[in-house]
Each structure stands twice: as structure tokens, then as C-alpha cells.
Amino acid sequence: MAVTLYWMQAGGCSGDSMSLLNANSPDLLEILQELDVDLLWHSSLSVANRTSQRALLERLQSGEQRLDVLCVEGAVIRGPGGTGMYDTLHGQAKKNLIWALAHKAKHVIAIGTCASHGGISARGDVEGTGLQYHGRKRGGFLGEDFVAGCGLPVVNLPGCPVHPSVVTQALSAVVHGATLDLDAWQAPTAWYGTTVHQGCTRNEYHEYRVEEREFGEKGCMFFHMGCNGPLVRGPCNKLLWNGRSSKTRVGVPCFGCTDPDFPKSFPFFQTRNIEGLPIDLPDGINRAHYLAYKGMAAAAAPERLKGRESNI
Amino acid sequence: MAVQTIEVPLNRVEGDLEIRVAVEDGRVVDAWSAGTQFRGFERMLVGRAPLDGLVITPRICGLCSTSHLYVASRALDQLAGVTPPPDAIRVRNIALLVENLQSDMRHAFLLFGADFVNAAYEGQPLYEEARRRYAPLAGSAAVAALRATRKILEIVAILGGQWPHSSFMVPGGVASAVGPIEFLQCRHVLARFRHYYETDVLGCALERIAELKSSADLDAWLDEAPAHRDSELGFYLRFARAAGFERMGKGHGNFVSGGSLDIPEGSAVQAQGGGRQLVPAGFLSSDGAGSVFDQREVAEHIAHSWFTGYEGGMHPSTGVTEPYATGAEGDRYSWAKAPRYAGQPAEVGPLAELLLAGHPLLQALVAEQQGPNVFVRHLARLLRAAAMLPAMETWLAELGKDAGGLVLHGVKMRDGEGIGLGAAARGMLGHWLRVEAGRISRYQVIPPTAWNGSPRDSGNVRGPWEQALCGTPVEDLDNPVAIGHVVRSFDPCLVCTVHALDAGNGKPHGRIRI
Numbered sequence: 001m002a003v004t005l006y007w008m009q010a011g012g013c014s015g016d017s018m019s020l021l022n023a024n025s026p027d028l029l030e031i032l033q034e035l036d037v038d039l040l041w042h043s044s045l046s047v048a049n050r051t052s053q054r055a056l057l058e059r060l061q062s063g064e065q066r067l068d069v070l071c072v073e074g075a076v077i078r079g080p081g082g083t084g085m086y087d088t089l090h091g092q093a094k095k096n097l098i099w100a101l102a103h104k105a106k107h108v109i110a111i112g113t114c115a116s117h118g119g120i121s122a123r124g125d126v127e128g129t130g131l132q133y134h135g136r137k138r139g140g141f142l143g144e145d146f147v148a149g150c151g152l153p154v155v156n157l158p159g160c161p162v163h164p165s166v167v168t169q170a171l172s173a174v175v176h177g178a179t180l181d182l183d184a185w186q187a188p189t190a191w192y193g194t195t196v197h198q199g200c201t202r203n204e205y206h207e208y209r210v211e212e213r214e215f216g217e218k219g220c221m222f223f224h225m226g227c228n229g230p231l232v233r234g235p236c237n238k239l240l241w242n243g244r245s246s247k248t249r250v251g252v253p254c255f256g257c258t259d260p261d262f263p264k265s266f267p268f269f270q271t272r273n274i275e276g277l278p279i280d281l282p283d284g285i286n287r288a289h290y291l292a293y294k295g296m297a298a299a300a301a302p303e304r305l306k307g308r309e310s311n312i
Numbered sequence: 313m314a315v316q317t318i319e320v321p322l323n324r325v326e327g328d329l330e331i332r333v334a335v336e337d338g339r340v341v342d343a344w345s346a347g348t349q350f351r352g353f354e355r356m357l358v359g360r361a362p363l364d365g366l367v368i369t370p371r372i373c374g375l376c377s378t379s380h381l382y383v384a385s386r387a388l389d390q391l392a393g394v395t396p397p398p399d400a401i402r403v404r405n406i407a408l409l410v411e412n413l414q415s416d417m418r419h420a421f422l423l424f425g426a427d428f429v430n431a432a433y434e435g436q437p438l439y440e441e442a443r444r445r446y447a448p449l450a451g452s453a454a455v456a457a458l459r460a461t462r463k464i465l466e467i468v469a470i471l472g473g474q475w476p477h478s479s480f481m482v483p484g485g486v487a488s489a490v491g492p493i494e495f496l497q498c499r500h501v502l503a504r505f506r507h508y509y510e511t512d513v514l515g516c517a518l519e520r521i522a523e524l525k526s527s528a529d530l531d532a533w534l535d536e537a538p539a540h541r542d543s544e545l546g547f548y549l550r551f552a553r554a555a556g557f558e559r560m561g562k563g564h565g566n567f568v569s570g571g572s573l574d575i576p577e578g579s580a581v582q583a584q585g586g587g588r589q590l591v592p593a594g595f596l597s598s599d600g601a602g603s604v605f606d607q608r609e610v611a612e613h614i615a616h617s618w619f620t621g622y623e624g625g626m627h628p629s630t631g632v633t634e635p636y637a638t639g640a641e642g643d644r645y646s647w648a649k650a651p652r653y654a655g656q657p658a659e660v661g662p663l664a665e666l667l668l669a670g671h672p673l674l675q676a677l678v679a680e681q682q683g684p685n686v687f688v689r690h691l692a693r694l695l696r697a698a699a700m701l702p703a704m705e706t707w708l709a710e711l712g713k714d715a716g717g718l719v720l721h722g723v724k725m726r727d728g729e730g731i732g733l734g735a736a737a738r739g740m741l742g743h744w745l746r747v748e749a750g751r752i753s754r755y756q757v758i759p760p761t762a763w764n765g766s767p768r769d770s771g772n773v774r775g776p777w778e779q780a781l782c783g784t785p786v787e788d789l790d791n792p793v794a795i796g797h798v799v800r801s802f803d804p805c806l807v808c809t810v811h812a813l814d815a816g817n818g819k820p821h822g823r824i825r826i
Contacts, residue, residue, distance in 0.1 A: 011351065015374025015476050021418070022462045022475070029449055029458065044423065045449060077349070085637050086350040086647075120371050124352030125635065160371060161477055215487035216719040241474030242466045250473035251489040252480045255367050263368065267361035268479075312489055 002038040003175050005069040006060065006101060007111075009043050010094055011087050011121040011128045012074025015161040016112040017044055022242055023164035031168045035175045040065070054090060061100050069174060070105035070148075072098060075114040075121035075128030076141040086126045095141065102131070102142055106149040107174050109157060111167065116156035116187070117260040132156070132186065136260045155180060156187045158234075160257035165239050166191045185260055187233070192258065195282070197222075197229035199237030200248045201312045206230070208301035209294050210308075212251075218308045221253045223278060226269045228256030230282045249312065315341060318786075320795045329765065329804060333795060335786045340795070343774065343781035345765045347648035350618065354633050357755040362388060362725045362747050365755060366479040369743065372757065375805055377476040378411040378468060379736030380743075380757075385481035387732030387745045392483045392723050397716030398576035400485030402707040405573045405590075406498070407468050408734065409700050411475070413505070414461035415737035415803075416662070416693045417513075421446070421457035421544065424690060424800045428551055432793040438551050445547060453512070453544050460508040467498045485719030495711045502704060509697050515543025521698045525672045527680055545694055557687035561798035563780030565598030565683040567664035568653045568763070570605060570742055572735035573703075579710060581703045584670045590703055591735045594668045595653055598683065602668075603654075607731060610742070612758065613650040613769035616643050624770050625652055628744040628756035629729060646767040650775060651758050659684070659776040660739025660763045661803060663692035666699060689801040725750070736760050738803045764802040777802050 009017070020028055032039060039045065040060075041053055059065035076095050077087035084093025102108050110131045113119035117135055121128030130140040132154040138144050147153050155174075157166050170188065173180055180188040197206070205212075205220040212219030221227035229237075229248050236246045236254070248254050255268050266272055272279040281290055304310055320331040334342040353372050357365055365384045370377035382404055389396060396404070428442035429451075445453040465475045471488055472480035480487050510517055516539065524530055530549065533540055540546045552558070571593030575583050583590050593605035611625030620636035631649075638644050652658075663684060666674050673695070677688045725747065732743040739760035746754040766775030774782070777799055786792040 011349065013371055013374040013377075015371065015377065018374040018476055021458060022465055024462060027458065027462070029455060032449065039449075079350075080635065080637050083637075085639060086352075086635070088348045120356070120368065121351070124356040126350060126352050161374065214719075214721045215482050216485070216489055216717070216721075218489055236474075242462075242469035244466050244469040245473050247473035247478055247480070250471070250478075250480060251487045252473050252478055255479070257477075265360075267364060268367045269361070269363045269482075 002036045003068045004038045004040055004066055005071065006040045006067055006105075007042040007071045007073065008094075008098060008101065010072055010074035010098060010115065011077040011126060012112065012114045014044065014073070016073045016159075016167070017042070019161040020164045020167050023168050024243055026168055028168070031171060035171060037171070037175075040067075057097065057101075060104060063104065067101065067105045069107045069109060069171070070101050071109045071111050072102075072115045072131055073111040075118050075126075075130060077121065077126045077128050078141075079125060079127035082127070098131075098141065102146070102148070104149075107152070108142075108148040108154045109170065109174070110154050111157055112162045113158040113160045113257055113259075113262050116154075116158040116185070117262070119160060120263055123263060130156075133260060152180075153182075153186055155182065156185055158185070158187055158192070158258040158260075160262060163191070163235055163239050163241070166235060183233070187258075191235045191239075192233040194233065194235065194238055195230055196232055196234045196236045196248065196254045196258075200229055200246070202248060204310055205305060205312075207297060208305050209298040210301055210305045216251060218310070218312050221248065221251075222271065223273075223276075224271050225253045226255070226267065226271050227253035228259070229254040231280055232256040232259045234258040316789065318789055318792070320792055331781070331795065331799060333781055333784075333786070333792070335789065335792075338786055340781050340784040340786060343778040344645055345648075345767060345775060345778050346646040347765065348646075350635055350637075350647040352633075352635070354755050354757060357752050360752050362391065362745075362750070362752060363482070365743070365745065365752065366482065369755075369757065370477050370479065373759065373805065374476050375415060376411060376736040376738070376741070378407050378472075378478070379734060379741050381479060381481045382408045383732035383734040383741050383743045385483060385732070386734065387730035387743045388483035388725070389730075390732070391728055391730035391745065391747060392725055394484045394720055394723055396485040397718065397720065398578055398714045399711055399716060400718045401574050401576040402579070402711050403471050403486045403488065403490075403718060404481050405576075406704055406707055407471055407481075408573065409704050410464055410467045412735070412737045413697045413700065414464050416696055417457045417461050419737075419800075419803045420690070420694055421453045422448070424803075425451075425453060427793060427796050427800065430791070430793045430796070432788065432791055433555070436554065438547075438554055441547065442551065445544070456508065456512050460505060460512075463501060464505040466501050470494050470498055470501070482719065483725070484721075484723035485717070488718060490718070492712045495708060499705070499708050502701075502708060506701055506705075509701070513544045513694065514698065515539040515541075515546055518698045518701055521695065526676045530673065530677075548690070548694060552687045552690075555797070557690070557797065558681055558685050560784055560794055561686040561689065561777075561780040561801050562683050562783070563659060563776050564657050566653070566656050566658040567596040567667055568605065568658035568660055568740060569593055569665045569668050569735065570607065570733035570740040572665070572733070576707070576710075576714075578714060579707065581706050590669070590700075591665045592668045593733070595658065596664070596667060597656070607733065607742070609654040610758065611652055611655070612762075613652060615650075615770040615772075616767040617646050617649050618644050619649065625655070628742065628758055629731075629746070629754070631756055633756070648762050648766055649758075650766040650769040651763050652769055655771075657766065657769070657773055657776050657779065658763060659802065660760045661689070661692070662696045662739075663689050664739060665735055666692050666696065669699070671695075671699060686797050686801040693803060738805055739763060759805070761802075761805045765804055777804070
């Protein structure tokens with residue numbers, strides 16, 4: 001029996017969908033075919049048919065049409081004043097529809113940081129929130145106790161955008177009934193159990209604290225340029241982007257777009273520091289030990305790194 | 313026959329859009345375009361560090377995030393008073409064009425073309441061929457476009473880390489630590505795109521297309537070889553003729569471009585008339601008169617938008633964004649403001665830009681057909697790659713020869729104003745930025761769809777596609793396929809769904825997606 005999937009675009013930029021079109025091996029068409037997915041609706045891809053979206057939504061809400069997977073891309077928009085009228089469908093607040101479908105679906109997947117935690121859409125005036133988190137606080141739109149039909153809470157796939165292979169692989173796992181271990185933010189450890197830093201080709205510079213201070217240098221961007229690579233989870237340097245590279249490899253700091261607090265309120269392109277030492281350190285690290293270690297590492301830095309001879 | 317008002321269900325449009333039209337005697341007599349989502353980005357930037365726009369603004373749009381980055385970095389260049397080195401300009405231009413071209417192909421073959429298999433065309437001679445090519449998620453053109461666009465975007469990843477949503481363009485250049493080996497990889501990727509474009513889309517070499525100067529040339533080209541007739545362009549010409557695209561979607565006939573793609577110093581790429589930009593800035597009025605573009609002539613109206621705070625039009629450097637959600641009551645019906653140039657609505661996009669750049673074929677077609685229409689608007693999108701690929705190839709080949717590097721060091725932000733303009737896939741994109749005491753105090757963005765899909769202005773003048781919809785034939789109220797052609801000829805970046813209401817009793821008349 002085909003797996004039914006409804007892709008709801010809420011308060012967002014469609015970037016996760018656009019990124020999904022770049023999926024490769026399997027690509028989007030292949031994964032839909034191999035998993036026998038019946039894509040009931042996707043606003044940019046939907047197969048034209050004579051049944052309107054509204055009639056489909058009525059059938060979904062009445063239970064006449066089974067819903068196996070609900071993917072929500074973008075934040076739930078609640079403004080102004082809790083009405084949801086900043087984001088409407090057929091003149092009605094879209095948030096009410098998201099609520100209804102989430103309570104019918106067997107699996108609910110939050111696609112991207114906005115759907116997972118509110119993300120950038122939670123920072124403006126639109127009262128955006130994530131499906132089951134608002135930033136770091138559990139609850140969000142659906143509430144702390146929400147579980148989908150399968151017994152699992154919302155599965156969060158954060159990232160701005162989420163990596164396309166994470167989406168195809170997660171769909172595969174859900175359809176095949178593979179167990180997804182979820183971390184403290186309800187994101188599968190399969191893709192969020194590693195830091196963005198892991199796999200960065202600047203790691204040797206990080207190790208010996210050879211720091212980049214200007215754009216375009218070869219060095220580690222953690223100490224001055226605002227890089228969040230060692231601080232946040234994500235597969236950017238494991239799966240790579242567009243099959244080619246990553247921001248940190250190229251020379252753009254990681255802005256921590258998978259983090260529940262993304263986007264942070266302080267400037268993106270500088271590292272918050274005291275006396276040149278970063279305020280935010282990797283999870284679970286003893287500050288005094290870390291600073292002593294980094295001081296020694298800097299002293300031990302080989303000339304080839306100090307002279308930026310090592311390639312990235 | 314009484315006027316009936318229907319709300320038109322459009323899917324396959326990014327964002328949230330609802331179109332309402334009044335129909336009398338089988339023709340659209342009035343139209344309203346409503347953006348149904350407010351996102352509030354501009355206020356989000358106030359109080360942040362000047363460079364933060366490089367991270368926030370690309371996230372306005374997942375389709376054209378590189379375009380936002382491009383204009384955001386230009387606004388910061390201006391604020392800092394710097395000109396990036398020639399190779400940085402090349403890298404920025406190439407990345408912007410990659411985004412534009414992939415967007416053109418995705419729009420043409422995943423979104424616009426899917427209307428060719430609309431039930432309204434069932435039984436027509438070209439219907440089966442349309443299905444083979446354009447059936448959503450399965451047609452040969454859709455599958456080939458998905459693969460080709462995914463591939464060409466690798467260039468943005470090689471140069472900037474990822475697509476979408478990188479922030480590699482920075483004041484004074486690009487942050488990318490890339491060199492000759494990366495540039496060569498980009499050339500190979502671009503060569504694959506040229507191969508796809510010439511083989512599948514055109515059915516001939518770019519150079520052959522550049523020779524076409526009139527509709528007679530275009531007709532002769534179509535009959536010249538089976539490869540031409542069987543290409544996507546050939547199919548488009550045949551389908552458009554059968555469906556009457558030349559007679560749909562005329563609109564106001566004004567065009568505007570803010571200019572894009574600076575010619576780097578020492579480049580062999582030449583702009584039309586020796587200009588400084590490959591895409592020239594300018595305004596073309598419906599009477600054929602051209603004028604120099606002056607960004608001070610841009611003003612946004614809110615008389616019919618869900619905003620409040622002023623009357624008439626305001627320049628984006630002084631305008632305010634104060635939401636005022638009245639719902640269905642009164643005159644307000646959209647979350648889009650109504651930008652106007654010198655007080656007039658104007659369409660933006662590849663047709664506007666290529667006309668201003670002196671594209672002989674498009675100029676001839678607009679002249680012969682007395683204004684724009686669905687046919688020529690979409691043709692411009694199909695042919696933009698032919699016009700731009702040679703410049704991209706030249707710039708890629710030139711990279712690494714200039715000693716100026718990819719970024720200036722020691723660029724300091726200062727207080728003041730910066731303006732960034734550029735051509736996103738759908739047309740002119742502008743950022744207006746002010747920094748005070750080291751923080752952003754104002755940030756206004758006018759994206760292309762605000763121009764094309766704008767609601768009425770203070771003078772009650774319709775926006776470009778509202779106007780273009782007037783006169784559109786509607787044979788079946790439940791499936792007004794031509795309305796989809798007209799709106800999609802502008803490449804709307806919004807999502808529409810539909811229900812049809814009988815104006816008399818307000819009861820649902822029927823619904824369908826087109």
C-alpha cells in the first residue's frame with residue numbers, strides 16, 4: 001500500500017523544498033518511487049488532479065483519507081495576537097489546519113529549523129513557533145505531550161535549510177520502520193549526533209588554534225569569525241552540500257542554523273569573547289582545562305600551520 | 313451575462329498567493345492579487361550588526377537566496393565605500409547567474425510546463441506529447457531539468473559552500489578560499505549545463521539562437537531541423553501557437569530593471585553599448601520610450617495592502633512596514649506592498665532585462681505583437697541562458713589571472729546608507745539599508761514579485777499581473793487554465809489555492825487546481 005504524504009508549507013522561505021530538489025542518490029523522484037510514496041500535496045510539486053486541495057483537506061480531516069506522513073516546512077505562524085491571520089489558506093489561519101492534520105497523521109516530521117524550533121520565523125513580529133519546541137523550550141505549537149499516531153513525538157530535522165539527504169534518509173527510515181534514536185531536541189542522532197566541526201577541512205588549524213581574522217584566510221574561524229562548527233550538531237561536513245563542499249570548508253563561518261536558538265541575537269560574523277577567548281565552548285567542556293589545552297596547542301602549532309602552508 | 317467573481321486555485325507557486333478575478337462573458341474583466349503571508353523580515357534586522365543582513369536576508373527566499381546575498385553585499389560595499397577586486401565580482405556574477413538559470417529551468421519545466429498537461433488540453437493534438445514531456449515528477453523534460461539544475465548548482469557550492477543559504481559574499485568581495493582547481497571544476501560543471509541546454513532545451517547551439525532577429529526567423533528556425541522542432545523550445549513554440557499565448561497577458565507594458573552584473577575591470581565580456589553592467593538599468597514605458605533608471609523614483613504604496621502609517625507612495629529608504637490586518641473588510645487585500653516606478657506599475661524579470669540589454673529577437677517580438685504577452689514573457693525566460701552562458705564561461709576562464717585576489721582586507725563598516733540592486737531570477741531586487749551607531753537602523757527589501765504581483769496603488773491602478781489578467785479568456789470557471797498561464801508567465805514566487813465563488817450568493821461554485 002502506498003505511503004501517503006502531505007507536505008505543508010507554513011511560515012518559511014521554501015528553502016527546504018528547494019534544497020530537497022538537489023538530493024542525489026537517491027534523488028527526490030527516485031526516493032518517492034522506491035518508497036511508493038503517494039504525494040498527496042506539495043505546493044511546488046503537486047501532481048495536478050481535479051480534486052482540489054480543499055476537498056483533500058476535508059477528507060484528511062474526516063479520516064476518509066489516511067495520512068501516513070505529515071511534513072511541515074516553516075514555522076507555525078500565530079500572529080497577529082494569536083489569530084494566525086498573518087498566514088492563511090482559503091481565508092483561514094493555516095495554523096488550525098496544521099493542528100488538525102498533525103492529530104491525524106501517523107508520523108509528523110518537522111522539516112527545517114523553522115518547523116522544529118521556530119527559527120528565523122520566530123524572531124519577527126509574526127509570532128512564529130516550532131511544532132513541538134519554541135527555541136529551546138519544549139511545547140511549541142502542538143504541546144509537550146503531543147505524540148503522533150505512531151507513538152513518537154514530532155521528529156525534528158533542523159537546518160536552514162535541512163540537508164536534502166537527511167530528508168530522503170529520514171523518509172526511508174520512517175517508511176521502513178527503522179528505529180530513529182532521537183536526541184534531547186527530538187532530532188535523530190543518525191544525522192545530528194555529530195558536530196558541524198567534524199569533517200571540516202580546517203580541523204588541523206582548529207586543533208592548534210591557528211586563527212582566521214580576515215575573510216579568505218586559511219585558518220580556524222571559531223576563535224574570531226563567529227564559527228559555530230564546534231558548538232552545534234549537524235551533518236554539513238559529513239554529507240557535504242550539493243555533493244561538493246560546505247560553508248566552513250569554503251571559508252564561511254557556521255552560523256549554527258540547526259541550533260534551537262538559531263538565529264542568535266548577537267552578531268554572526270564575530271565570536272563572543274572575553275580577552276580574546278570564546279565565551280561559548282563545545283558542549284561538556286571544562287572551561288579551565290579547555291583554555292589550558294588550547295594555550296598549549298597554540299604553543300605547539302607547527303610552522304607549516306602558522307605559515308598557512310597546509311591546505312584546506 | 314452577470315459578472316462572476318472566482319478565486320483561482322494555482323498550485324506550484326512558491327509562497328502564498330490567492331488570485332481573485334471577475335469574469336464576464338467568458339473574459340476576465342478585473343483581477344486582484346493577494347499575498348496571504350506576512351513575514352516581517354525587515355523589522356527583524358533592526359538593531360543587528362551591519363553584516364547580519366548577509367545571513368538573514370538570503371532566508372527571505374529559498375529560491376533566490378544567492379540574489380539576496382548579492383544585493384545585501386552590494387549595499388554593504390556601498391556603505392563601506394569599497395569596490396571588490398575584479399575576481400570577486402566575477403565569482404559573485406557567476407554564482408548569481410547560476411541561481412538565475414537553474415531557477416528559469418525549474419520554473420519552465422517543473423511549474424510552467426505542467427499546465428500543458430492540464431485537463432483543458434485533453435484531446436488536443438499536442439496533449440500526448442505534452443504528457444510525455446511535462447507530466448509532473450515523471451515527464452522527460454521535468455526529470456531532465458531536475459537533474460540539470462541540481463548539477464549546475466554545484467558551482468555555487470564549489471564557490472560558496474552550499475546552495476541555498478550561503479553567506480559567502482561579504483563587503484569587499486567573497487570570503488571563499490578557492491583557487492584555480494575549483495575554478496576548473498566549475499568550468500566542467502558549466503560545460504555539462506551548456507550540453508543539456510543545447511541538446512534538450514534548444515536543439516541547437518547557442519550561437520544559432522543568437523542569430524534570430526524576428527518572428528519570421530523564429531518560424532524558419534523551427535522548421536529548419538527535426539532537432540529544433542523536438543527540443544523543449546520547439547515544443548514550446550508549437551504549443552504556445554496552438555494555445556494562443558500571444559493573445560494572453562498583455563498588461564501595462566512598462567518594464568524596469570535596476571541593473572545587475574558589473575563588468576569586472578579587464579574583462580573581455582562586453583555589455584551592450586559599452587555599459588558598466590551586463591544587465592543594464594533602465595525604464596521602458598509602454599509607449600516605447602526608454603529612460604535612465606534612478607532609484608529615487610521607486611516608491612511603495614500601501615493603500616490596498618495590509619499596512620498602515622502613511623498615504624501615497626514612500627521611497628524604501630524612508631518607508632515604514634507597519635502591519636494592519638483588516639482581513640476581508642475594506643480596500644486592503646494583500647500582504648504585498650505596491651512598488652511603483654515614477655508613479656507607474658512596471659514588470660520586472662528576464663523580459664524586462666533582455667529588452668533593456670537590446671536582445672534583437674525579443675525586441676522584435678514585442679514590437680510586432682504590440683507589447684508583451686505570455687508567449688514572449690516565457691520565451692525570454694527560456695532564452696536567458698543563451699544570452700548569459702557565454703559571459704559566464706568567459707568570467708570562469710578569466711578567474712585567477714588578476715592579482716587583486718577575492719576579497720579586500722581591513723574593510724570597515726561605517727554609519728550611513730547603502731543600496732544594493734541586482735537581478736534575481738524573477739527580476740529587480742533591491743535592499744535599502746541604514747546603519748546608525750554601528751547597528752542597522754532600517755532595512756527595506758523590495759523583491760521582484762512585489763513588483764509583478766503588486767496589488768493596486770494609491771491611485772487604484774492595478775499591479776502588473778492584475779492588469780495582464782484583464783481580458784484573459786475563461787472557458788471553464790472550474791478550470792480557468794489561461795489564468796495560470798498569465799500569472800505563471802511572470803514566474804510568481806508564491807503559492808495559490810483556489811475556490812470559486814458565485815458572486816451573487818457567495819456559495820461555492822466549484823473548485824479546481826490549475
